[in-house]
Amino acid sequence: MSSKPRVKPTSVPQVLQLSTPDGIREYQTRYIAAKRTHEVDCDLCGMSVTAGTAGNSDYRLGLHRTSCLLAQAKEQSKQARLAARQQAQAPLIPSAPQEESSDTGLETPGATTPRPSSPIEKQSLSCYLDELEDKKGCPGIGVKWTTGSVWGDYPYILHENPDIGWEPISFDSQTNTIYFRSDRCKGSSQGNSTKACQPCKQLPSSVTFANVQERAKEVKSHTNLRYLTSRQKDALIAKLLRQVEIMRTQLNNTKKSNKRNNTQISDFKRIIALIASEEVAGLRRILEQALARGSSPRKVLVILERTLRKLYRVRGGFNERELDISFLVKAIGGPKLLYALQKALGLTSVSTIRRRHRVPKLLPSLATPTSEEVHANIQAFFCPDIKPPPKFPNCSELPGNVMMFDGVALEGRPRYCPDRDAILGLCREHSSRMGPIDWKVSSVIQGQ
Ligand SMILES: [Zn+2]
Ligand SMILES: [Zn+2]
Ligand SMILES: [Zn+2]
Known part of the structure; x- marks a missing residue:
């Protein structure tokens, strides 16, 4: 029955091989010129069966022989039942003729090649066929599959496990019914062959079956994938795909931000290396202004590099300390030193000192100090314009002052x-x- 290479038609008789439950059997074909085909005789019933134009086709012979075997087995079981009934009715009749008659049940009259088979072989074959025939008799139990479609909402993959206990045998998609047969199916031997046997009938009310139905309706998050129906798997895959899509977007965003962060980190490293190796004039003011503008590290780096190459000079932004130092430099070292340090360290210019740093002036008295002179000097040193008072939170009043003199030269x-x-x-x-x-x-x- 397997595919054979195409052979040219021939009229020469051929030897046809057929694999049977008893092993390989050989059949001699004969060519029928009128039909332009080969024929072989069945070894069980002697009927002629077509064997193809080349005499090598065992397909029809195989089909015929199987049906022959089934018919024989049926006949045999019928004989056996008959004999049993006769035995029950007339227990005194010797049983030898009955055995003979049951034996002759297999010996089909007209067989051209009598089959030489042992009694044990006969018995096992008939048992097998009996079983086959019996199971064929029970139509199984039809269950209306209310969960959904019989194709999408039944977990067929369950039957990979042979211990499940039943299997679907047929489907009626119009009434949405699946017919199941229990593994313990007894077939029609019990009686009416059009009705299901007892184990099949009990199948829908079994706990395992009810669980399968329950899972097909509603699946829990921890249910094994093996128990899911095709539709539930589809839904799960769709859900997972959505999650994959979301996670892919998140991953892409993370990759981008990671790249950005890495660039920033490398820029910061370059800034630190630059500050460590070069003296940038007015560094504090450059960074302060860059922070106020919200400049990126890359921009700050560019500004620092341009400052080093004298292409950029930061303006303004001096704090009190820088003004004081500049003032001291000018007062002690003179304007020329201040100019040199202004270029080298980013101190203020002379004009800025003059504009920003108001120096209080102590007026010496020509003779005995008068109260006007004392007041004028106090005014000059402690006026809030000259010396802004220290800021105290939650205090609206001005703080007092203490004057101390020491080592007057x-x-x-x-x-x-x-x-x-x-x-x-x-x-x-x-x-x-x-x-x-x-x-x-x-x-x-x-x-x-
Ligand atoms: Zn036959
Ligand atoms: Zn059954
Ligand atoms: Zn004197």
């Missing part, structure tokens, strides 16, 4: 005071006879 040398147009520094004891007005420079010049 005296320089025994007169000095001209441009604010008063007067000479300062004369000995009070020896010049007490002269009025302070007389010592004003203008009066001296006028006096000359």
